[in-house]
Amino acid sequence: MNQQKLKVLVGRAALEQVVEGSVVGVGTGSTVDCFIDALAGMKERIAGAVSSSMRSSERLRAHGIRVFEAEAVESLPVYIDGADEIDRRGFMIKGGGAALTREKIVADLAERFVCIADASKLVDVLGRFPLPVEVLPMAAAQVARRFVRLGGQARLREGVVTDNGQCILDVHGLQITDPLGFETEVNQWPGVLTVGVFARHKAALCLLGTDEGVQTLRF
Ligand code: 5RP
Numbered sequence: 001m002n003q004q005k006l007k008v009l010v011g012r013a014a015l016e017q018v019v020e021g022s023v024v025g026v027g028t029g030s031t032v033d034c035f036i037d038a039l040a041g042m043k044e045r046i047a048g049a050v051s052s053s054m055r056s057s058e059r060l061r062a063h064g065i066r067v068f069e070a071e072a073v074e075s076l077p078v079y080i081d082g083a084d085e086i087d088r089r090g091f092m093i094k095g096g097g098a099a100l101t102r103e104k105i106v107a108d109l110a111e112r113f114v115c116i117a118d119a120s121k122l123v124d125v126l127g128r129f130p131l132p133v134e135v136l137p138m139a140a141a142q143v144a145r146r147f148v149r150l151g152g153q154a155r156l157r158e159g160v161v162t163d164n165g166q167c168i169l170d171v172h173g174l175q176i177t178d179p180l181g182f183e184t185e186v187n188q189w190p191g192v193l194t195v196g197v198f199a200r201h202k203a204a205l206c207l208l209g210t211d212e213g214v215q216t217l218r219f
Contacts, residue, residue, distance in 0.1 A: 006118035006209030011035035013207045013214040017114045019077040020045045023068055025110045026060060027081020028053040028099035035080055035116060036060055050076060050109065052102040054163055070105055079110035083117050083203075084129040084196075090115070090203040090219030091179040095132025095196030098162050104194055107201040115203035119210045125177060130155075130170035132196035137167050139191020146189055147171045166193055 001009075011034030018024055024039065026032060026049045036056065039046070040063035048066030050073055051057045057067045081103055083092040092115060094100050107113050133154070135143050144154035147169070157168040176182050179199035186195040206217040 001209075001211050003118050003120065007031045007034045009214055010116040010118070010207045010209040012038045014080050014114060014116050015039065015042060017078050017080060017205070018042065018046060021047060022077050023047045023073055024049045025076040025079030025081075025106045026051045026056050027079065027103055027106070028056050029082040029097045031082035031116050031118070032056060032080070033059060036063065036065075039063070039065065050106055052081065052106045053097070053099040055097075055099075070109060073109060076106070076110040078112050078114055079107045080114045080116060081107070083115050083121055083198075084132075085123045085126050086115055086117055086121055086203060086206055087123055087126055087179075088217070090206065090217075091126060092198040092203060093126050093129050093131055093176075093196050094198050095134070095168070095194075096129070098132065098134075098157070098160055098168050100132055100196045101134050101162065101164055101194040104198065104201055107198065112204040113198075113201060115206040117206060117208055119208055122208060125175050126179060126197065127174040127176045130172045131174055131176070132157075133169045133171060133186065134162055134164070134166050134193040135169055136191045136193065140167055140169060143189055143191055144169060147174075150174065164193065
């Protein structure tokens with residue numbers, strides 16, 4: 001099955017995780033686009049959505065799904081989002097779509113993070129996918145030098161300004177064996193807004209699209 005079909009498959013499978021009558025946390029990316037399209041089919045049975053990007057909010061509204069600001073809700077039963085990589089413990093790299101800061105904020109509101117991904121995203125060790133880090137522009141070079149000391153090479157994502165008006169470094173060459181420790185360390189660096197390791201906000205469940213169908217991984 002091609003990747004797009006797998007995305008459609010897991011996007012549809014994620015509907016079973018939606019709590020009827022609730023506000024749904026919705027992430028960002030091409031897999032989430034498939035979920036949003038599927039969610040439109042049950043829009044009368046949800047109160048609405050909180051989204052992690054302008055892109056997802058626009059798609060939700062285009063389907064007639066009400067979009068709430070994150071400030072308007074105290075908690076969400078579930079947050080559904082994709083990942084660039086996920087390991088067998090539910091730790092993830094996210095931010096390929098530059099929405100990592102808002103993704104972490106909305107994930108933090110949610111009781112459960114449900115990851116939807118095709119099988120190519122499952123890895124043993126995080127780091128093959130260049131790690132996105134949202135930084136304040138004045139700190140970009142300084143933060144990049146810190147990653148060199150950890151064995152990585154950080155490259156500025158050219159031409160990208162996030163929804164928060166900041167920039168993205170993509171860090172190549174890392175092997176993140178201790179995602180929790182790594183996230184804690186990088187979070188301390190001045191100028192780092194968000195590191196794209198989701199360890200404190202890891203997945204509770206992953207719906208993985210494979211040629212054999214949707215595999216459910218529980219963590
Ligand atoms: C956006 C993300 C996405 O979840 C991640 O990039 C996966 O995207 P896709 O579903 O298009 O492969 O973190 O910031």
